[in-house]
Amino acid sequence: MAEEPAPPPYDEVPRVQLTPAAADLLRRLRRTHGPLMFHQSGGCCDGSAPMCFPAGEFRTGDSDVLLAELDVAGVEEAVTFWMSRSQYEVWSHTRLIVDVVEGRGSGFSLEAPEGVRFLIRSRIVDA
Template sequence: MPIRRADLTAAAGRLLRELAGEHGPLMFHQSGGCCDGSAPMCYLAGEFRTGLSDVHLGDLDVDGLDTPIPVWMSAAQFEYWKHTHLTIDVVPGRGGGFSLEAPKGVRFLIRSRVLTDDELAPPA
């Protein structure tokens, strides 16, 4: 069974349903850059072009949405975070980027934990 690398909190799920209702299908990208580099950026699906320099961490299934939300990370950033599980949450405050939640006075953030030995073990 593949490692589940990304999840979201109930609050993030509520916000994603709202954003998808306003904008349509969504995606996340986590870059390794400065400024908002530690913030997951929420875009319209396909608005941020991914390629060989990005890693697909998985898809988030959000209750009430027909389309899963893919989560991507730059390959360079993934090298630092490959041993972690990420949970996307939302908190009050504004980020400095182009993420879709910014006009609502909230921002997405990542909460992480180290993957367990069982999660990292190869399938039997």
């Protein structure tokens, strides 16, 4: 029986990934809204879900961390993924996986009218 390959070193593990469903939704949203970005705050309820905005519409600052520039096939520019620094301190040992589920999330996130919402799934990353 062959051994499983060793996981990549901690600093080479992608911090944020997309499920195929999330990538498909981002392609649709890109066609309608132009370049996109995510921001995930440390708030409660919908505030702790990733929210999708037209790029630059949500103003980031010193209290935010750029976790990833996500390449989405069929989308020219990367989709940036920002997180509040305080939230990142709690989630820094995980890989975030952006997924899509049925239901309405925040009215401010671009996917809200689609009847779906973005959701974070996470996996602990070995240090």
